[in-house]
Amino acid sequence: MPSPPSSLARLLAPKPRAIERESLELHLPDGRVVALQRVRDPRARRLKLSVDERGARLTLPPRSSLAAGDRFLAEHRDWLLAQLDRYALDQVPALQPGVTAQLPLRGAQLPLRWREGRYAGVRRDPDDPQALLFVQPARAGEAALRRALREFYEAEARADLGRWLPRYLPALPRPPRRVAFKPMSSQWGSLAPDGSMALDLSLVLARPSAYEYVLVHELCHLIRADHSRAFWREVEARFPHWRQERDYFHREGRRLKATLRALCGKPGR
Incomplete structure (x- = not known):
């Protein structure tokens, strides 16, 4: 039996499974609660725990169960704690309108003042060249x-x-x-x-x-x-x-x- 044309074969071929992501809260022994992203990746061949600028990430191969992932996470909890402490990634502050009091720039933390205005923008504070001014419109979203x-x-x-x-x-x-x-x-x-x-x-x-x-x-x-x-x-x-x-x-x-x-x-x- 002749094989179907390549274009038809591509249409009939099963589509690759998509990567599945789920955000969880991980409760650490010292009382901290950190975000953990659990990812089921069809390309993964083994369980993997990693920490980067995005935070903690647990990767599961397609056939691994959630229970196996939980056991793997428990076995490597000390390593995860060490990585979080090393980079202090769970302590990085997010931008909070009207609350954030300083911003990092060129290896330093510059004082930040908030002021309501028509257009959102950040610039040097005219009253203090070593500080920053964040102009925030009343209805500006995140x-x-x-x-x-x-x-x-x-x-x-x-x-x-x-x-x-x-x-x-x-x-x-x-x-x-x-x-x-x-x-x-x-x-x-x-x-x-x-x-x-x-x-x-x-x-x-x-x-x-x-x-x-x-x-x-x-x-x-x-x-x-x-x-x-x-x-x-x-x-x-x-x-x-x-x-x-x-x-x-x-x-x-x-x-x-x-x-x-x-x-x-x-x-x-």
Whole structure:
């Protein structure tokens, strides 16, 4: 019997199962209650517990029972506690209109004052250049306030970029085609084959030297597209203290990403 045409075969083939997600509250022995995302992933081959800027996540393969997941979670509860304590992800404050009293920027916490106004926006406080002012319309929803904060952070990130980039351009074969800022889950930056650069928006929350290192790292990929010794020599020549900044991200990276997520919402929101 001849096989059906490939287009018909695709129509008749069973559709892949979708990833199923469920948010739960996990009660810890010390009295804390943390959010846990339980995910059933058809691609998963084993039970997995992870902690990143999104919080705690339990991944189950398609055939694993919920009881098996609960047992796995109980067996690894100490590890989960250690990870949460290490990055203090369950203590990252969310944006609370009229309540949040400070915002992170460039490795510091700046005082924040709220004021009612016509349009949502964040800017430097005219009465105190070292503080911030959040203008909040009376009917502004959470999404509008988060969007205003993201726009403020991107403007600040671009201001830093404008200060640093001219210093490095003369020694590069070409400038980046464009630079986009966005929340990134695992990377801090990337460079596409066409020269377009993406940088994690949470870099503006980090100390400036760490942000500048990521910029230099990605710019050096315009010279070498790999991570060979030759690439690292290019980084070293431009940023001799890059190892200290890499260690900084190992210590603080997850918290930086979690803080941006808590304040500005999930990517795409």
